[in-house]
Amino acid sequence: MNNRQTFFVTSPIFYPNAQPHLGHAYTTLLCDVLARHHRLVGDEAYFLTGTDEHTEKVVQAAKAQGQKPEEYLEEIVARFKNLYQKLDISYDQFIRTSDQKIHLPGAIEMWNRLVTAGDLYKSSYIGLYCVGHEAFMTEKELVDGLCPDHGMAPEKVTEVNWFFRLSKYASQIEKFIADGTLPIIPESRKKEILSFIRSGVQDVSFSRPKEKMTWGIPVPNDPGQTMYIWVDALTNYITALGFGRGEELMRFWPGMHVIGKDILRFHTVFWPAMLLSANLPLPKMVFVHGTIISNGKKMSKTLGNIINPYELIKKYGTDATRYLLLRHVHSTEDTDVTWEKLDEWYTANLTNGLGNFISRVMKMSEDNLDIREIQNFRNDTLEADAKDKQAKIHELLEQFRFNDALDEIWKFIAIGDELIQKKKPFQLIKENPEKGKEEILNFVWRAFRIANFIEPFMPDTSRKIRAAFQENKKPENLFPRLDT
Numbered sequence: 251m252n253n254r255q256t257f258f259v260t261s262p263i264f265y266p267n268a269q270p271h272l273g274h275a276y277t278t279l280l281c282d283v284l285a286r287h288h289r290l291v292g293d294e295a296y297f298l299t300g301t302d303e304h305t306e307k308v309v310q311a312a313k314a315q316g317q318k319p320e321e322y323l324e325e326i327v328a329r330f331k332n333l334y335q336k337l338d339i340s341y342d343q344f345i346r347t348s349d350q351k352i353h354l355p356g357a358i359e360m361w362n363r364l365v366t367a368g369d370l371y372k373s374s375y376i377g378l379y380c381v382g383h384e385a386f387m388t389e390k391e392l393v394d395g396l397c398p399d400h401g402m403a404p405e406k407v408t409e410v411n412w413f414f415r416l417s418k419y420a421s422q423i424e425k426f427i428a429d430g431t432l433p434i435i436p437e438s439r440k441k442e443i444l445s446f447i448r449s450g451v452q453d454v455s456f457s458r459p460k461e462k463m464t465w466g467i468p469v470p471n472d473p474g475q476t477m478y479i480w481v482d483a484l485t486n487y488i489t490a491l492g493f494g495r496g497e498e499l500m501r502f503w504p505g506m507h508v509i510g511k512d513i514l515r516f517h518t519v520f521w522p523a524m525l526l527s528a529n530l531p532l533p534k535m536v537f538v539h540g541t542i543i544s545n546g547k548k549m550s551k552t553l554g555n556i557i558n559p560y561e562l563i564k565k566y567g568t569d570a571t572r573y574l575l576l577r578h579v580h581s582t583e584d585t586d587v588t589w590e591k592l593d594e595w596y597t598a599n600l601t602n603g604l605g606n607f608i609s610r611v612m613k614m615s616e617d618n619l620d621i622r623e624i625q626n627f628r629n630d631t632l633e634a635d636a637k638d639k640q641a642k643i644h645e646l647l648e649q650f651r652f653n654d655a656l657d658e659i660w661k662f663i664a665i666g667d668e669l670i671q672k673k674k675p676f677q678l679i680k681e682n683p684e685k686g687k688e689e690i691l692n693f694v695w696r697a698f699r700i701a702n703f704i705e706p707f708m709p710d711t712s713r714k715i716r717a718a719f720q721e722n723k724k725p726e727n728l729f730p731r732l733d734t
């Protein structure tokens with residue numbers, strides 16, 4: 251029997267109507283670190299990502315390029331996968347909502363369950379539809395008659411839709427969020443969503459007429475209507491696990507969702523309501539990460555302040571990019587990132603920090619020790635120290651405090667640097683070879699522990715440092731100096 255704990259983490263599924271950007275990279279990276287961490291502690295972890303493909307934006311973007319949606323999507327999806335490969339993202343499944351085999355049966359099953367529960371009804375609707383949001387908006391969400399996010403006036407639309415009785419579940423969800431049955435991290439987002447629910451929740455349109463939504467999953471038994479976003483998109487988190495087609499991975503549900511603040515409502519109100527209606531367990535947790543801004547503003551083409559993830563990887567390399575995003579972007583708050591700051595962080599903490607420490611230590615080791623001495627080394631005091639440190643890092647990761655976890659590791663590196671200054675093992679070895687060796691071994695031990703600590707964050711660097719031990723050889727230049 252398998253007694254391992256399961257851990258299921260999901261990134262949002264992204265709209266593939268444009269190229270992947272830094273926000274996509276960041277969210278997915280956080281999921282990756284969590285998945286790697288859980289695998290390392292022995293859990294059975296499963297990491298899901300993917301693309302939300304049934305949107306008119308895809309149809310429009312494809313049209314603009316003279317392509318069919320399917321052709322257009324192949325290219326964009328390949329770009330997302332390519333970015334994830336470049337970032338060393340260890341997802342287990344990449345789900346695409348246009349996948350008829352993997353996704354469709356579960357979306358239909360979810361729809362039918364909502365029907366069975368009596369939670370879907372047809373009604374005519376007059377609403378304010380923001381094309382940018384692809385969603386109806388309420389009067390009070392508008393600022394001077396415009397959508398504050400898209401700066402455009404919504405269209406007045408009258409149509410017949412299927413509606414979901416979201417209002418029926420509002421008080422139940424409010425209670426579950428308030429009492430921690432459905433944990434939302436951080437606390438500020440929990441408060442935000444509670445105040446949203448308390449301001450009054452209305453039923454939501456779950457379908458649109460087929461002529462308005464030409465690309466999507468037809469509503470069961472009502473082919474004149476197409477499923478609109480919610481059942482189609484949110485249900486991916488379980489269709490990927492086999493919901494509606496055999497359930498072979500459903501043991502991973504419930505899992506946790508990592509999201510940005512713009513989709514908070516959908517994941518903490520809409521989705522839980524659907525799950526309650528379908529008689530399925532609520533998510534284990536929703537973690538809402540911080541946002542990367544640049545020069546004090548949201549990144550945008552018009553402002554010209556976009557930092558593209560490919561450029562980051564090209565300039566700094568995969569693991570350095572991972573490090574920069576994980577340590578220097580605040581887990582739950584907005585962080586201003588500029589190229590100047592990135593360069594500074596890279597040089598101070600990687601080139602002169604981790605890279606320099608490892609290379610100094612391994613050079614001393616290569617020159618003065620043989621492999622057996624390293625393999626036979628034991629120091630129980632140091633070992634206990636490392637155990638405490640590892641426990642602390644795990645604890646911070648379990649709280650999604652990625653920055654703080656890396657701070658702990660960099661404190662450990664800084665102490666190593668200080669000790670080299672103080673103990674001067676490179677001199678000591680000449681005066682007293684026996685004592686010198688022992689000191690160098692202590693530093694080698696420290697470097698080895700660093701390789702363990704950084705593994706979920708910087709897997710390739712961790713592997714390179716381990717390889718350096720095995721060969722007792724100074725590693726290649728881990729973080730080359732930036733050209734000035």
Ligand SMILES: [Zn+2]
Nearest residue numbers: 380383397400
């Ligand atoms: Zn809008």
